Amino acid sequence: MADKKLVEQITSREEDFAQWYTDIVKKAELMDYASVKGFMVIKPAGYAIWENIQKELDRRFKETGVENVYMPLLIPESLLNKEAEHVEGFAPEVAWVTHGGLEPLQERLCIRPTSETLFCDFYSKDIHSYRDLPRVYNQWCSVVRWEKETRPFLRSREFLWQEGHTAHATAEDAQARTIQMLNVYADFCEEVLAIPVIKGQKTEKEKFAGAIATYTIEALMHDGKALQSGTSHNFGDGFAKAYDVTFADRDNQLKHVHQTSWGVSTRLIGGLIMVHGDDSGLVLPPRIAPTQVIVIPVAAHRPGVSEKAEELYTRLKGRFSAKLDNSDKSPGFKFAEAEMRGIPVRVEIGPKDMEVNKAVLVRRDTREKIEVSLDDLEEEVGKLLEVIQHDMLERARTFLNTHTYTASDYEEFKDIIENRPGFVKAMWCGDRACEDKIKEELAATSRCMPFEQEEIGKTCVCCGRPAKAMVIWGRAY
Amino acid sequence: MADKKLVEQITSREEDFAQWYTDIVKKAELMDYASVKGFMVIKPAGYAIWENIQKELDRRFKETGVENVYMPLLIPESLLNKEAEHVEGFAPEVAWVTHGGLEPLQERLCIRPTSETLFCDFYSKDIHSYRDLPRVYNQWCSVVRWEKETRPFLRSREFLWQEGHTAHATAEDAQARTIQMLNVYADFCEEVLAIPVIKGQKTEKEKFAGAIATYTIEALMHDGKALQSGTSHNFGDGFAKAYDVTFADRDNQLKHVHQTSWGVSTRLIGGLIMVHGDDSGLVLPPRIAPTQVIVIPVAAHRPGVSEKAEELYTRLKGRFSAKLDNSDKSPGFKFAEAEMRGIPVRVEIGPKDMEVNKAVLVRRDTREKIEVSLDDLEEEVGKLLEVIQHDMLERARTFLNTHTYTASDYEEFKDIIENRPGFVKAMWCGDRACEDKIKEELAATSRCMPFEQEEIGKTCVCCGRPAKAMVIWGRAY
Numbered sequence: 027m028a029d030k031k032l033v034e035q036i037t038s039r040e041e042d043f044a045q046w047y048t049d050i051v052k053k054a055e056l057m058d059y060a061s062v063k064g065f066m067v068i069k070p071a072g073y074a075i076w077e078n079i080q081k082e083l084d085r086r087f088k089e090t091g092v093e094n095v096y097m098p099l100l101i102p103e104s105l106l107n108k109e110a111e112h113v114e115g116f117a118p119e120v121a122w123v124t125h126g127g128l129e130p131l132q133e134r135l136c137i138r139p140t141s142e143t144l145f146c147d148f149y150s151k152d153i154h155s156y157r158d159l160p161r162v163y164n165q166w167c168s169v170v171r172w173e174k175e176t177r178p179f180l181r182s183r184e185f186l187w188q189e190g191h192t193a194h195a196t197a198e199d200a201q202a203r204t205i206q207m208l209n210v211y212a213d214f215c216e217e218v219l220a221i222p223v224i225k226g227q228k229t230e231k232e233k234f235a236g237a238i239a240t241y242t243i244e245a246l247m248h249d250g251k252a253l254q255s256g257t258s259h260n261f262g263d264g265f266a267k268a269y270d271v272t273f274a275d276r277d278n279q280l281k282h283v284h285q286t287s288w289g290v291s292t293r294l295i296g297g298l299i300m301v302h303g304d305d306s307g308l309v310l311p312p313r314i315a316p317t318q319v320i321v322i323p324v325a326a327h328r329p330g331v332s333e334k335a336e337e338l339y340t341r342l343k344g345r346f347s348a349k350l351d352n353s354d355k356s357p358g359f360k361f362a363e364a365e366m367r368g369i370p371v372r373v374e375i376g377p378k379d380m381e382v383n384k385a386v387l388v389r390r391d392t393r394e395k396i397e398v399s400l401d402d403l404e405e406e407v408g409k410l411l412e413v414i415q416h417d418m419l420e421r422a423r424t425f426l427n428t429h430t431y432t433a434s435d436y437e438e439f440k441d442i443i444e445n446r447p448g449f450v451k452a453m454w455c456g457d458r459a460c461e462d463k464i465k466e467e468l469a470a471t472s473r474c475m476p477f478e479q480e481e482i483g484k485t486c487v488c489c490g491r492p493a494k495a496m497v498i499w500g501r502a503y
Numbered sequence: 504m505a506d507k508k509l510v511e512q513i514t515s516r517e518e519d520f521a522q523w524y525t526d527i528v529k530k531a532e533l534m535d536y537a538s539v540k541g542f543m544v545i546k547p548a549g550y551a552i553w554e555n556i557q558k559e560l561d562r563r564f565k566e567t568g569v570e571n572v573y574m575p576l577l578i579p580e581s582l583l584n585k586e587a588e589h590v591e592g593f594a595p596e597v598a599w600v601t602h603g604g605l606e607p608l609q610e611r612l613c614i615r616p617t618s619e620t621l622f623c624d625f626y627s628k629d630i631h632s633y634r635d636l637p638r639v640y641n642q643w644c645s646v647v648r649w650e651k652e653t654r655p656f657l658r659s660r661e662f663l664w665q666e667g668h669t670a671h672a673t674a675e676d677a678q679a680r681t682i683q684m685l686n687v688y689a690d691f692c693e694e695v696l697a698i699p700v701i702k703g704q705k706t707e708k709e710k711f712a713g714a715i716a717t718y719t720i721e722a723l724m725h726d727g728k729a730l731q732s733g734t735s736h737n738f739g740d741g742f743a744k745a746y747d748v749t750f751a752d753r754d755n756q757l758k759h760v761h762q763t764s765w766g767v768s769t770r771l772i773g774g775l776i777m778v779h780g781d782d783s784g785l786v787l788p789p790r791i792a793p794t795q796v797i798v799i800p801v802a803a804h805r806p807g808v809s810e811k812a813e814e815l816y817t818r819l820k821g822r823f824s825a826k827l828d829n830s831d832k833s834p835g836f837k838f839a840e841a842e843m844r845g846i847p848v849r850v851e852i853g854p855k856d857m858e859v860n861k862a863v864l865v866r867r868d869t870r871e872k873i874e875v876s877l878d879d880l881e882e883e884v885g886k887l888l889e890v891i892q893h894d895m896l897e898r899a900r901t902f903l904n905t906h907t908y909t910a911s912d913y914e915e916f917k918d919i920i921e922n923r924p925g926f927v928k929a930m931w932c933g934d935r936a937c938e939d940k941i942k943e944e945l946a947a948t949s950r951c952m953p954f955e956q957e958e959i960g961k962t963c964v965c966c967g968r969p970a971k972a973m974v975i976w977g978r979a980y
Contacts, residue, residue: 058625058628058629060574060575060621060624060625061579061582061624062575062577062578062579062612065575065576065577066573066575067572067573067574067575067621067625068572068573069572070570070571070572070640073570073571073572073573074570074571076573077571093547093550093551094547094550094551094554095544095545095546095547095550096543096544096545096550096553096645096663097537097544098537098539098542098543098544098661099542099614099645099647099661100539100542100598100647100661101539102538102539105538118604118605119604120604121577121600121602121603121604121612122600122601122602122603123598123599123600123601123614124599124600124601124602125598125599125601126598126599126649126660127595127596127597127598127649128595135539135598137576137600137614144537144544147537147538148535148537148544151535152535163547167645168573168576168644170576170577172603172604183603184575184576184577186573
């Protein structure tokens with residue numbers, strides 16, 4: 027039934043995944059390219075998803091005691107330079123402001139690529155005593171990183187995100203908060219975005235610039251590539267020492283605080299597209315969909331149909347995020363449009379349905395059609411949305427499981443990476459040289475050392491020396 | 504009862520209003536200064552007010568059909584330069600990015616001081632037909648203007664705001680939207696912030712760079728100075744012509760769109776402080792207060808008191824934004840702290856209250872104490888919050904009315920401006936020379952030509968020539 031013209035405009039997912047992705051972000055009207063290379067205009071359909079992500083995450087953050095703040099956009103070069111590893115990691119990719127108004131600045135300022143340095147500067151002045159701890163602050167903002175290659179939502183020179191920055195009295199408290207926030211992210215991804223993730227620790231090579239440990243949630247996209255979907259860092263007292271963030275403890279000793287930071291970004295929108303989307307467009311889980319249900323009249327010119335559609339819409343909008351398409355487009359075009367935008371349920375109502383007091387519910391995820399009595403409309407739509415949310419997570423979980431492989435030697439490892447896109451579990455010796463070799467020869471990286479370790483062998487898949495940990499490997503965005 | 508130490512730390516409002524203001528923003532922990540001059544750290548107590556402003560306004564916007572989007576942070580110089588008046592107004596105060604990573608940029612980019620140019624650039628590509636109109640977009644973001652003199656919330660080099668940008672098929676639609684959004688702002692200020700405003704049109708001299716008409720809401724601060732609290736601009740088709748934003752109309756003619764923009768900012772937090780605050784700190788209207796009611800136990804060491812306070816808090820937090828202060832500070836210190844933060848109602852509960860099944864409610868705005876039965880606690884707190892909201896608006900309105908004067912000649916005008924801080928109504932000939940003279944001689948500006956015009960004379964208060972309009976004048980932030 028869906029309109030062919032609209033559908034034919036997108037490339038098939040199996041044929042050219044990258045082009046399919048680009049087609050979707052444009053045709054589902056999620057974003058547009060800005061006049062500055064690598065920057066995005068996030069359009070209403072895309073921004074509404076981000077607003078829902080914000081609302082859900084912000085509530086979960088606040089339940090754990092997070093308070094929101096706002097730090098400045100600009101960082102003086104001297105402030106950025108205080109922590110050696112951090113500046114080395116970020117200085118090559120920041121944008122520099124050199125003039126304010128008509129005057130050159132005495133010191134150049136970079137646009138924040140992340141705000142550790144600003145939070146440290148603030149905490150160094152604002153924290154005095156153990157009574158001031160913990161500080162559990164977060165901000166919602168945009169950051170700029172001058173990337174060379176960019177792709178909408180996945181890697182752009184400016185992106186929207188949240189960055190949490192905390193300060194604690196002890197190393198244990200900092201470690202607990204680091205893991206707590208990783209769990210908030212993982213639960214959010216599974217429960218709301220219907221994206222199952224693997225939780226684990228990054229290797230030394232892959233960790234954040236300045237962290238003592240970085241934890242990550244890794245999701246698997248439909249093309250078998252990994253998407254790092256959120257990270258949580260434990261800084262120990264390294265930043266505190268560089269920025270002199272101290273407090274007087276209960277024992278009257280002056281001590282350095284222990285810090286964490288954690289963030290997710292508009293990248294999650296890219297993940298939603300690549301996990302759930304299909305050849306008809308976006309497929310959104312009900313809990314994140316800006317529009318959960320759309321009412322579309324069929325044969326709207328026939329007496330009473332348009333009015334009935336309006337009536338159903340009025341009933342639904344009290345309980346769900348609902349829309350009515352009573353424009354003069356053809357039903358087929360409206361169906362295709364609703365599918366492209368990923369609306370989880372559409373309600374079709376026509377003269378024949380009305381005769382038998384029924385409507386047809388169509389699931390976006392499976393295309394299944396379900397006749398329901400108009401008497402039970404709200405209840406049936408509510409149940410169906412729950413079923414869709416559940417099924418989408420299960421399908422994504424099945425995909426993840428069936429695309430996670432195990433390799434015990436390099437030949438097997440190479441064969442999987444090159445021929446069977448997905449995650450590969452393999453043992454690792456702990457040496458960066460093996461990661462470097464794998465990256466160079468196979469364009470794959472260590473995604474994480476998962477919390478759920480399995481001893482699938484005793485030797486490193488790359489060098490054959492004794493193994494220290496099981497690593498999930500893969501090609502990644 | 505309030506702790507003297509904390510209170511004595513702030514300057515009296517009558518003694519030195521500017522210092523009083525600075526003391527409040529610091530002691531109520533609304534903000535802190537950042538390491539870059541003129542930039543702010545907005546702390547949790549300040550940001551929570553901004554979140555409430557956002558939530559209330561965003562809901563009102565969406566009820567009028569507004570959709571949120573996000574435009575890039577950076578504007579290419581060539582794009583900024585397309586509309587002559589606009590660039591003249593903003594170019595002297597923008598921050599320039601000249602390097603991305605290690606490379607100099609081919610064209611320098613400014614950090615958005617406002618986003619008309621970006622929306623125009625986008626609309627020029629995205630709008631094709633009358634079917635695409637109206638576009639009613641808004642974004643929440645920060646902007647940068649390289650101001651010379653800065654003050655927390657009132658004038659800072661970076662501030663948070665929302666900027667709505669709309670495109671319409673006709674001049675009438677654009678004008679209607681301009682006024683509609685001004686009314687949204689005015690209603691929000693009165694109903695939520697308890698700040699009465701005067702609605703009117705800016706003179707040619709005071710209008711926005713590139714607008715054909717700017718409308719404003721002007722509020723009166725406690726020191727008698729005006730605060731421009733929100734503006735709404737009608738651009739006609741001037742920007743559309745400069746940026747080539749056209750559409751095919753129903754008659755198949757290619758026409759330029761008509762545009763508007765409108766914004767309010769974190770400046771409103773400054774307004775809240777200066778309209779309602781007193782010598783004990785902030786006074787927040789219940790509808791915008793992050794914490795509406797705080798429970799403070801008195802003689803908390805006595806048996807059952809602490810538990811009773813906990814119980815009352817649990818009852819209240821379901822219906823209101825409530826806090827419990829069960830720290831080991833003295834009750835006097837807690838009272839002073841709650842007052843400094845402007846919490847509308849505090850609930851005091853001690854052993855004597857418990858004996859008679861009562862608690863004491865203390866209004867922040869009037870210091871009035873009210874004994875209530877514990878049986879009616881939620882109901883009494885709810886009623887009291889409504890009364891406080893109502894009374895705060897009425898007091899502010901009375902202040903506005905009693906500090907609005909009328910002048911019919913220049914001597915009288917000068918006397919009022921110099922000796923009776925407030926708004927002055929006076930007739931004006933429409934000539935910019937008179938505005939320039941008044942500004943130079945009296946440091947006062949035309950705030951607006953109010954929609955509610957009165958003919959208080961027939962000649963200009965400055966030059967004596969025939970008057971064209973009544974203007975509200977005043978010294979302003």
